[in-house]
Amino acid sequence: MPLSAAERDLLITRAGGCCELCGATAELAASAVAPRPGDSADETILACRTCREALDGIAEPDHRWHCLSESAWSPVPAVQVVAWRQLEQLDTEAWAQDLLEQLYLDEPTMAWVRATADAEPDGAAPVLHRDTFGAVLNAGDTVTLIKDLKVRGANFTAKRGTAVRNISLVPDNPDQxxxxxxxxxxxxxxEFVRKLS
Structure with a gap:
């Protein structure tokens, strides 16, 4: 559903008449942030044609996503969601992974990120295991603990910063x-681990 004139005005005012991802001022349009319907300014971002095409996979993004170094810090949840998702896709770029480690999203915003990220195309099984920052965990990965953990049934505490190598995924529980x-x-x-790249 397209934005009403009032909602479109709110979006343009919020964005300052610029693409909320790269700051461009030409060929701007509202872009719904899935899985929300995009019928309000809160569920959309204002984006230039180049960013929209890159987000839709129509055009190669080249190195344009370095703009996320600024836009990822936006206070607008819809912009945070788009930035986080793009940074996750840049998993071979050290700068993107470093930025992801610095960012923090509140629970509702992270749930919005995962609402689409968990749904794989073509009916494939969803990705279930994610670290505290939303990065996908795979068997064999190395993670680090983000807090001290008292180990039940043992006489020790696993200290914050401890690296855990060659992890296994608990098949019936995505939280373990x-x-x-x-x-x-x-x-x-x-929720207590961070994936090491």
């Missing part, structure tokens, strides 16, 4: 992984 700490195999909640 397994790994070896202090030569003991333990179950760890994904």
């Amino acid at each position: 992984i397994e790994g070896r700490v202090n030569d003991q195999r333990i179950v760890i909640l994904t």
Whole structure:
């Protein structure tokens, strides 16, 4: 559903008449942020044609996404969602992964990020295991603990910053992984780990 004139005016005012991703001022249009319907300014971003085409996979983005170094810090949730998703796709770019580690999204905004990110195209199984920042975890990855964890049934605390190598995914629980700490195999909640690139 297209934006009403009033909602479009709100969007343009919020964006300052510029693309909310790269700052361009030409060929701007509202772009709904999935899976929201995009019938309000809060569910859309104002984006230039080049950014819209890159987001839709119509055009190669080249190195234009370096603009996310600024736009990712936007206070607007819709812009935060788009920036986070694009940064996750740039998983071979060290600058993008460094930026993801610095960003923080509140729970409702992160749920919005995952609402589409978890749904894979063509009916494929959804990606379930994600670290505290939303990065996809795979068997064999190395993660680091983001807080001290008292290990139940053992006489030690796994310290913040401990690297856990060659993790296993708990198949029936997307919130848990397994790994070896202090030569003991333990179950760890994904919300307490950060994936190392």
